Amino acid sequence: MRKLLYLSIAVLVLLLSACGVKSNSISKVDIGVINVHTKEKVSYGMTRSEVEKVLGKGEKIGDDTMFSYEDGLSIIYKNDQLIGIMLSNSSEGIFETVRGIKVGMLASEVLNLYGSENNISAESKILQFIYEANSGKFLKAYPKTSEEIKAAQIYMYDSFIDDNQYIFSVSLVDESALVDQ
Template sequence: MKNGHWRKITWVVSALLLIMITACSNSKFNPNEFSEQDLAVTKTDSEDKITYGMSQEETEKILGEGTSTGVGQSYQYNNGITIGYRDAQVVSIILNKDSKGYFKTARGAEAGMTHQEILDLYGKEHVLVESERNIDYAYHIQKEIFLDEKSLQAEKDDLAIYRASFMLTKEGQVNQVILSDQRFATTFK
């Protein structure tokens, strides 16, 4: 009887571990893939997330009150983060060099990383633009495809296109991360 009891416990524990491992692996980001989850940053000290579509009120509960940048509806907050809003909802998240150690993208990218570290996280296969000074990705969320320059120019629905852009110093380190929709990326609106 005792032996059977331990087998049941061992089986249940094994099943729970398998479920946990599977759940964790499903939430992992893979290079050369993109989703709406990519348009988020996490505060490193609290794990609070700022996500695309979040309300300005929710965002400011996490970040405090911002100062207008004078560009569109963008506000700068402490520790190197700037948020762009449209209709009081987050449509752009910018991390500058002062955000290092305070904020990371959902994938773990942050200011100070190298060109190669960004490619390792986001992938090389679907890069829209890659140069010594920047790496850009464009993804159509409804069609679930990456866009090249030609298809980006042809696309009319600028709210369905998500951008991840990384500006680099001449030494090849990230000094700005920009996550936004295409409309904000091109018009600041």
């Protein structure tokens, strides 16, 4: 009976870990935010009209690809679909990514999530991770050509860090979607 209990617990742990976001990677699933108060979520692939049902009308920044919303959230669209999110200082305490990354957290927490060895930034005030989905590996440098970006399926995470090692901006983008097809 005890063996059956241990086996059941092991299977449950395996199933629960398989349901979440894969750690030490970046994918489309990561490109989304949750309002910590309302639990409403906007995520990769949503249309601008679907996003605006959740967030309200956005204000265009430049061309038709980037819109700013209340509370420090900006969204990048390609062909009217969400492909990137950006959180600024004013999002603190309101939004977090689907992995729980938020403005105001310690940079060390993000380094633990993605692996400090995968941070390609040489600057002490910037975290930058470039993940190549086709190989399932973090890259050590940004691809040099748009053809390499398209072929590789690149997802990128960036954060800026203040003097006390707290994050004050977060960006998650499907870089391959930014490249013209």
